[in-house]
Amino acid sequence: MAGTGSFLGGVHPPEGKQYSEHQAIEVVPTPKQVMVLLSQHLGKPCEPKVAKKDKVTAGQMIGSVEAFVSAPVHSPVNGTVKDITLAPHPVIGRTMAIAIDTDPADNTPKRPAAERFGRDFRPEQYTAQQICEAIAQGGLVGMGGAGFPTRVKVEPNPAMPKDTLVINGCECEPFITCDYRVMLEWTWQVMAGIRLAARASGCSKVLIGIEVNKPDAIRVFEQAAAELKDAFKMQVVPLRTKYPQGGERQLITSILGKQVATGGIPPAIGICVLNVATCAAIAEAVVLNQPLTHRVVTVTGRAIARPGNYYVPVGMSVADLIEHCGGLTETAAKVIFGGPMMGPAIADLSQPITKTSGAVTLLTAEDVTRAKFEKRQTACIRCGRCLAACPEHLNPTRIAHAIKYGRLDVAENYYMAACIECGCCSYVCPANIELTGYIKTGKLQKARAAKKLG
Ligand code: SF4
Ligand code: SF4
Structure with missing residues (x-):
C-alpha cells in the first residue's frame, strides 16, 4: 500500500448526513404495484421473459439478454404482470419496464438476510465458478451507482489477472447513508460477500476503504477483519473525507497510490473494486440463492417528514416511498434521485427505484434558493x-x-x-x-x- 488516503482535486460540500445516519434500516410494506425497469445496468437492456397477465413469483427472472455486459432482472413480489410498457428512467428519460400488480393475499415483505451470516461463514465451500454463476444469475450490478454488471468485474480474466480487491465503503456523496447503515447492521453479511468475491476473483489482498467521518464503521470492520483467519490479507484503510473519494479511480489512488489510465479499467492494473452493498448482495445470491430484488435506499433532506434508511423492493415508485416516509413537508420544492452532487432532479414521481438507487433527496424551497444552480x-x-x-x-x-x-x-x-x-x-x-x-x-x-x- 502506498496511497496517502486522498487524491488530487475534489471538494468538501456540507455532509448533510445528520438527517438519516442514526436511523436503522426499516423494511417498507410491499407496494400494490412495482415497475421493474429492463435497463438498470451498464450494457445491453434486458428483453422481457414474461407476458401480460402472467403470474410471477418473488425472485423469478422476468428479463434477460444474451450479452457479455448485461444483468437479468427479477420480480421482487408475487403477483401478475399488468403491462410491459415505457417507464421513467433517471438518465435516459424513458425505458421499457414490466409492471407487476402485487398479489394482495401474498404480500409479506421480504426481510433482510443479515442475521443468517456470522463470523463462522466458510467461503471455501463454494468454488469460484459457483460464485460467478450465482452472481450472474442473481442479476448483480454495482450498487454504488455505476451499475456495471458484477460478474464481469469479479470473473477471472487470464488477460487481466487481479490480485487486489478494493472495497468501497466511502459513501462520499452528501446526505446518503444507506451504505453506512449496511456496514453497521449487516457487517457479517458484507464480510461474507467480500470473502466470496476475493475467492472468485483470485485476489490475495483485500483493502476496505472507509472515510474517517464514519469511525464506527471503521471500528466494526477492523474488529471483524481481526477475528477472521483468512489466507488473504484483509485491511481496513481510513480515508480522508472528501468528495468524490468513492469514485473508483480516486479510491484506487487514495488507497494504493496507483493511477488507472484515462479510458482504462481497474483490472488492467490487477484491481477489482466493489461497493459494500454489492458485497452484501453477493453473499445473498451465492449462499441463499436470492437474486437482487431489494436494496437499502436513504430517503432524506429537510422536505421529508420521516427521513431514514429503507429496505425497498426494486421497482417501487418514488411516490409510494415518499408516502411511506410520512410524505413531504409544506416547503418541499425539489426531488433528487440520488444525492445532491450526482443525482438528477426528477419531476415524475412514478420513477421506480432501481438496483443502483441509493437515495431520494428532498430539498426545501430554502435549500433550492441557496443552491448555486438556482x-x-x-x-x-x-x-x-x-x-x-x-x-x-x-x-x-x-x-x-x-x-x-x-x-x-x-x-x-x-x-x-x-x-x-x-x-x-x-x-x-x-x-x-x-x-x-x-x-x-x-x-x-x-x-x-x-x-x-x-
Ligand atoms: S463532472 Fe467531469 S469534468 Fe466536472 S469535475 Fe467531475 S469529472 Fe471533472
Ligand atoms: S468561471 Fe467557472 S467555468 Fe470558468 S474557469 Fe472558473 S470555474 Fe471554470
Whole structure:
C-alpha cells in the first residue's frame, strides 16, 4: 500500500448526513404495484421473459439478454404482470419496464438476510465458478451507482489477472447513508460477500476503504477483519473525507497510490473494486440463492417528514416511498434521485427505484434558493477553479464550451468520455455555469449519434 488516503482535486460540500445516519434500516410494506425497469445496468437492456397477465413469483427472472455486459432482472413480489410498457428512467428519460400488480393475499415483505451470516461463514465451500454463476444469475450490478454488471468485474480474466480487491465503503456523496447503515447492521453479511468475491476473483489482498467521518464503521470492520483467519490479507484503510473519494479511480489512488489510465479499467492494473452493498448482495445470491430484488435506499433532506434508511423492493415508485416516509413537508420544492452532487432532479414521481438507487433527496424551497444552480449564470471568468477541482484532471470549461457550440469532436479531444459526472466543477464555479450538465448532455448526444450510426 502506498496511497496517502486522498487524491488530487475534489471538494468538501456540507455532509448533510445528520438527517438519516442514526436511523436503522426499516423494511417498507410491499407496494400494490412495482415497475421493474429492463435497463438498470451498464450494457445491453434486458428483453422481457414474461407476458401480460402472467403470474410471477418473488425472485423469478422476468428479463434477460444474451450479452457479455448485461444483468437479468427479477420480480421482487408475487403477483401478475399488468403491462410491459415505457417507464421513467433517471438518465435516459424513458425505458421499457414490466409492471407487476402485487398479489394482495401474498404480500409479506421480504426481510433482510443479515442475521443468517456470522463470523463462522466458510467461503471455501463454494468454488469460484459457483460464485460467478450465482452472481450472474442473481442479476448483480454495482450498487454504488455505476451499475456495471458484477460478474464481469469479479470473473477471472487470464488477460487481466487481479490480485487486489478494493472495497468501497466511502459513501462520499452528501446526505446518503444507506451504505453506512449496511456496514453497521449487516457487517457479517458484507464480510461474507467480500470473502466470496476475493475467492472468485483470485485476489490475495483485500483493502476496505472507509472515510474517517464514519469511525464506527471503521471500528466494526477492523474488529471483524481481526477475528477472521483468512489466507488473504484483509485491511481496513481510513480515508480522508472528501468528495468524490468513492469514485473508483480516486479510491484506487487514495488507497494504493496507483493511477488507472484515462479510458482504462481497474483490472488492467490487477484491481477489482466493489461497493459494500454489492458485497452484501453477493453473499445473498451465492449462499441463499436470492437474486437482487431489494436494496437499502436513504430517503432524506429537510422536505421529508420521516427521513431514514429503507429496505425497498426494486421497482417501487418514488411516490409510494415518499408516502411511506410520512410524505413531504409544506416547503418541499425539489426531488433528487440520488444525492445532491450526482443525482438528477426528477419531476415524475412514478420513477421506480432501481438496483443502483441509493437515495431520494428532498430539498426545501430554502435549500433550492441557496443552491448555486438556482443563481444567475454569468460568463466564464477563467479562474481555473473547475480545473483544480476536477478529480479526473480534465478541463471542464473547455469541454462544456465545445458542447455548447455543437463541437462534440472538440469535446472528445478534451476527453469528454473520461468525465465521471461528479459535479465538482459545477460546484466550485463562481460564474454558476452548469458545466456537468453540459458534459452529461454531450455524452448523451454522443451515445445517441453512435446508435444512429449503428
Ligand atoms: S469534468 Fe467531469 S469529472 Fe471533472 S469535475 Fe466536472 S463532472 Fe467531475
Ligand atoms: S470555474 Fe467557472 S468561471 Fe472558473 S474557469 Fe471554470 S467555468 Fe470558468
